[in-house]
Amino acid sequence: MATGTHRGNPEEVITFEDFHGTGRPAGPLPGGYASFTWCKNAWFMTSKFCGSLHGGCRAVLFNANGEDIIFERDRLFSLKDMSLSLIWAQAADVLIEGWEGATRRYIESVKVSRTALARPHLHFMDIDRVWLTSGGVHVAIYSITVVFQNT
Numbered sequence: 001m002a003t004g005t006h007r008g009n010p011e012e013v014i015t016f017e018d019f020h021g022t023g024r025p026a027g028p029l030p031g032g033y034a035s036f037t038w039c040k041n042a043w044f045m046t047s048k049f050c051g052s053l054h055g056g057c058r059a060v061l062f063n064a065n066g067e068d069i070i071f072e073r074d075r076l077f078s079l080k081d082m083s084l085s086l087i088w089a090q091a092a093d094v095l096i097e098g099w100e101g102a103t104r105r106y107i108e109s110v111k112v113s114r115t116a117l118a119r120p121h122l123h124f125m126d127i128d129r130v131w132l133t134s135g136g137v138h139v140a141i142y143s144i145t146v147v148f149q150n151t
Contacts, residue, residue: 011080014144019044020058029061035148041067045140061141062087063134069141072129076100079124080145086114087138094139097131098124117142 014034026045029038043064063069079098086092091113098106106124112134124130126149132139 010148012146012148014146015142016044016059016061018059020046028064036071036073039068039070041065042069042071061144063132063139066134066136066138068134069132069139070129072099074128076126076128076149078147078149079122079127079130080147081119081121082144083117083119083142084110084112085117085140085142086112087140088114089137090114092135092137092139094118094135095131095133096120096122097133098122098127099129099131100127112139 012034026043028040029042029044031037041064043062044059045062046059061069079096082096084094091111094110094112096106096108096110097104105127106122108120108122110118110120112118132141
């Protein structure tokens with residue numbers, strides 16, 4: 001995982017690259033990975049499993065069985081952007097939601113394809129959960145940029 005700073009707040013770019021050398025081609029994300037709780041459908045996949053990934057990427061997050069991905073934490077954070085593409089389908093709309101408690105605060109529909117990376121700039125501020133829905137198609141997430149609050 002790469003890290004940086006943004007306006008005094010810790011910014012983290014989650015890239016999943018640390019799974020490349022594990023010897024395992026795919027599997028569920030471990031509990032607490034990158035300070036988040038991940039749903040059971042949040043899996044990593046290395047280029048050993050999927051072949052050549054975009055831009056020489058060696059590992060990605062993907063939604064096992066095409067199911068929704070949810071990741072959350074106890075403290076508020078902001079979701080700045082994501083980098084994603086489809087794995088086997090040609091094109092689909094992917095819905096990204098930002099939640100705080102029981103309230104959906106943000107929703108963004110992103111057109112995603114297999115042939116190019118989509119990089120939506122989300123600016124979801126002060127949320128505790130992200131919900132990604134793909135309508136049953138498999139999505140590869142190359143990076144997620146979050147900003148952790150100072151509290």
